Amino acid sequence: MPRLMTAPHPLLVALNDAQRAAVSAPLAPTLVLAGAGSGKTRVLTHRAAWLIEEQGVAPQGLLAVTFTNKAASEMRGRIESLLHMPSGALWIGTFHGIAHRLLRRHWRESGLPQHFQILDDDDQQRLVRKLLKEQNLDEQRWVPREVQGFINREKDEGRRPKHLQDRGDPTRRELIRLYDLYQRRCDQLGVVDFAELLLRSYEVIRDQPQLADFYRHRFRHVLVDEFQDTNSVQYDWIKLVCGKSGTPFVVGDDDQSIYRWRGARVENMQHFRRDFGATVFKLEQNYRSTGVILGAANEVIRRNEDRLGKELWTEAAGGEPIRLYAAFNERDEADFVIERIREHARSGRPLAAAAVLYRSNAQSRSFEEALMAARIPYRVYGGLRFFERAEIKDALAYLRLTQNRSDDVSFERVVNLPTRGIGQSTLDRLRETARAGGTSLWNAAQALLPVLPARAATALNGFIGLIDRLASGIGGLELHEQVRRVIEDSGLREHHAKEKDTRGEARVENLDELVNAAEGFTPEVEDELPLLASFLAHATLESGETQAAEGRDCVQLMTLHSAKGLEFPTVFMVGMEEGLFPSERSVFDPEKLPEERRLCYVGITRAMQRLYLSHAESRRIYGRTEYRAPSRFLAELPAALVEEVRPRLSVSRPLYDPSTRHGGPRRHTAGPEVATAVAPARRQAAKGEELPIRLGARVRHPKFGEGVVLRYEGNGDTQQVQVNFENAGQKWLMYAYAKLEAV
DNA sequence: GTGCGACGATTTTAG
């Protein structure tokens, strides 16, 4: 039925012009450049609903891809409430979840065993370690973590060992050999790591024309969230699934690309526009922050080059000034934050409306201590998540073995846990026998039983009997009963219960929680796996919350990275110092700086009403006291929007002057129209830790000439100073011997 | 197998 021009479709009513244009864009490749807080998810979900309701697209013709499980379930919920119906037929999921689903369906074509297992990061590293040991490679020279990184990076770029050349580099040659060895081993074990899920599902569609046809026909409408975070394989995967006739609709923000180190290719946004001839829509109206906060964010991000270009604006002009605090040390910084949080709470706001954001996890400590002392409840994000905990993975390994005796990864994990007298030499013989016979450890164990020394044979037989008994004992039970029995009968629960320290108690609680998780588990619709198998895959693919959600209202502590996508009325960005933020490794690397700046932009745009920034003049790091200059990002804020908080007397000196830092001209010359936040005054360090010569001061050295003091490290006789000399470059000097003279 | 001291590293992290 035709609609009147004046009566917009109900789905479009609550949208602004830009959002409406994007949602109702023609059925063609579309790129939505969505700024922070501009209603990105809204556009994505409304587009999905629009396609179904207005364009008559069948729900099963739609594929919506996200990066996190959280985003996927949020999207599902919102689409369902827009459509007023369950969205079971829609494929909504993470890249990995969808890749997993494809591989389960097409395991034959992918060359996988039907019951392939997924390796998480930790499993993968164990496997790499084992391989290195077998190859008699020194772990100092061949760091497992780095070998793992190499393998994953190549996979993220879609490269198999056969695509790689050593270019005459022996290290590289060895890495390629290890990658090849690793992959052969995975194939032999029937296991798939996270990167492999993506790469293999890409390859199977690419190499099987009938699959490519099928999915291209099925998924005409692919929606992608956080497009700036896609890696090469994910991008190729999208290209493949959409084909020439598909109409992908992707949403992203190049200014919030902060995962290059994880394989993300922000260039994919430009490539998408080019490869698909996509129409571009920009969402620039922000509904989250005050004008002041957006002004600061815009001004900071403006200094990055090669942006797609957009500028956030809001109808909510003005707002509280951004408060900047120069703390004496990290304790003073924490005290400052505590005081402001008290203020925040006194005005009746929930604690959860305040977040402390830092660059690295280690920085949480001083705030945790201060919050603890002040008896303010808090929650720290990050760290191990539920299904990643060792005791949970042990229990899952037992469960896996009951399903599949040939699961060598699980076998190795629990064969001697709790300890049952199966030692290194027995295991070595098992591995050797398995390798020689091209069979699993389980089969090797059976074969070796008669020839092993009596003690080892008894122990091993005990393990074999245990697994068999578990397997036959749990058949027919409900999932959570199966889990309970395995935890109980394997001896895991008792093992942790008799541990001395309190950590044992926590482990027992976690094991009990696993039973609860199993009880509450419902498999995905259209998931054809048996329930237990489905639960095991779920555990790896969706590793759960960091901690059981804290019921109490509490202050949020997290890294800037994990704050992406969130918003808080009050935000503290702490540790704004050169070497911390931007990080040590980015400070002098022009390649890495833009990403740090984007991270700063992400941080600023988390704040809705109030933003506090702080840095410390001295800070204990790795047991040493360090003096670092205020972050360059502070100097990039418009002075008019910043108010310096100065609780005590101060001594005048410029906050930060980039022109003196690198000895060269500033890359971004601040024109007269751009005011820069130069603090009018600053405190000197207090007695006892007085700095010999101020940071940023000019000094002369008898040999190196003139330069600028960058920072100090240590105290007393061993105090060192880093100086950027005009002619000699940067040097670390022992202050006591350096004969520096203030100019 | 467990406990202890030495040693080394220490950005960010979803699935």
Place this chain on the structure above:
DNA sequence: ATCGTCGCAC
């Protein structure tokens, strides 16, 4: 400072 790993003694 602190945490995890490793080798060695019991």
